[in-house]
Amino acid sequence: MSDEMCKILLDHGIKPTAVRRRVWGAVEHRMKAFALSDLEDEMPEMDRSSIFRSLRLFASHQLLHEIDDGTGKQKYCRCRCEDDGHLNHIHFSCVRCGRTYCLMDYTIPRVDLPEGFVPDDIEYVVKGLCPSCSKG
Amino acid sequence: MSDEMCKILLDHGIKPTAVRRRVWGAVEHRMKAFALSDLEDEMPEMDRSSIFRSLRLFASHQLLHEIDDGTGKQKYCRCRCEDDGHLNHIHFSCVRCGRTYCLMDYTIPRVDLPEGFVPDDIEYVVKGLCPSCSKG
DNA sequence: TATAAAAATGCAACCAAGTTGCAATCACTA
DNA sequence: TAGTGATTGCAACTTGGTTGCATTTTTATA
Numbered sequence: 001m002s003d004e005m006c007k008i009l010l011d012h013g014i015k016p017t018a019v020r021r022r023v024w025g026a027v028e029h030r031m032k033a034f035a036l037s038d039l040e041d042e043m044p045e046m047d048r049s050s051i052f053r054s055l056r057l058f059a060s061h062q063l064l065h066e067i068d069d070g071t072g073k074q075k076y077c078r079c080r081c082e083d084d085g086h087l088n089h090i091h092f093s094c095v096r097c098g099r100t101y102c103l104m105d106y107t108i109p110r111v112d113l114p115e116g117f118v119p120d121d122i123e124y125v126v127k128g129l130c131p132s133c134s135k136g
Numbered sequence: 137m138s139d140e141m142c143k144i145l146l147d148h149g150i151k152p153t154a155v156r157r158r159v160w161g162a163v164e165h166r167m168k169a170f171a172l173s174d175l176e177d178e179m180p181e182m183d184r185s186s187i188f189r190s191l192r193l194f195a196s197h198q199l200l201h202e203i204d205d206g207t208g209k210q211k212y213c214r215c216r217c218e219d220d221g222h223l224n225h226i227h228f229s230c231v232r233c234g235r236t237y238c239l240m241d242y243t244i245p246r247v248d249l250p251e252g253f254v255p256d257d258i259e260y261v262v263k264g265l266c267p268s269c270s271k272g
Numbered sequence: 273t274a275t276a277a278a279a280a281t282g283c284a285a286c287c288a289a290g291t292t293g294c295a296a297t298c299a300c301t302a
Numbered sequence: 303t304a305g306t307g308a309t310t311g312c313a314a315c316t317t318g319g320t321t322g323c324a325t326t327t328t329t330a331t332a
Binding site: 074101108109114115126129130135 | 204206208210226228231239242244246247249252253254255256258259260261262264265266270271
Binding site for chain 4: 151154171172184185208210
């Protein structure tokens with residue numbers, strides 16, 4: 001709805017249709033990684049493939065990152081990188097509650113690769129217990 | 137068949153049945169990560185779920201690691217860790233040919249996590265072009 | 273050794289998540 | 303306003319993983 005929201009989409013070359021604004025609104029302020037199924041549950045009146053297509057579109061236009069936390073479900077997180085569009089923070093995946101945290105302030109330490117390997121992107125996922133699950 | 141093979145399985149608390157020896161034989165010398173589907177293709181006369189159960193068994197007995205390289209397929213690699221049973225090397229996943237390399241000599245750099253996060257395992261996957269694909 | 277009990281296997285079916293084909297609808301331009 | 307292309311909703315399909323169960327094999331016990 002808001003002009004603000006439209007602007008972000010337009011700035012990234014995305015036509016702000018009703019579906020896309022709806023999806024973006026549900027997504028833009030999230031700090032944790034989320035899956036398609038999360039959005040499905042929250043917006044049961046919306047079509048799965050429409051949400052899916054919006055997410056993929058956002059990801060291809062650098063509004064979201066696609067991350068893989070080892071749970072077998074594709075997750076997304078809000079991209080806040082100014083640089084080259086690549087993820088540069090680590091993720092934490094809780095083995096108990098299944099939530100994935102974006103640790104924005106923790107950058108991925110780099111490794112020099114053997115000759116011939118040309119890196120493009122890095123995924124650094126720590127698995128264990130998150131603060132709320134480690135308390136118990 | 138070989139006593140050697142049986143010994144490895146027995147040493148890890150696994151009864152060396154025919155299926156398991158067959159699967160282990162197809163797996164033990166691999167340097168690259170592999171998926172269930174790879175073994176299915178190589179041993180078409182074997183049952184999928186039997187291979188699957190063997191792999192899961194091996195993994196639960198620390199003979200294999202289950203790794204997630206972001207391709208959406210569960211991959212496995214030969215465990216050569218002497219220490220705590222955790223993976224400690226990085227992986228390289230080629231976006232062109234889909235192969236996943238275990239870079240055994242490249243250990244995962246550690247990151248101090250925020251208060252409350254209790255790490256158990258780490259996944260470090262670099263995506264890009266492998267030596268054979270980056271040549272072209 | 274014969275038999276009972278337990279474990280492993282093969283098969284078919286199921287499930288979840290992602291993805292696609294296509295017709296209906298919408299948005300925009302001429 | 304008609305025509306064109308993009309978008310959407312729906313249903314169906316694909317892939318990979320997983321499970322239920324009857325059959326077979328192995329192991330333990332009498």
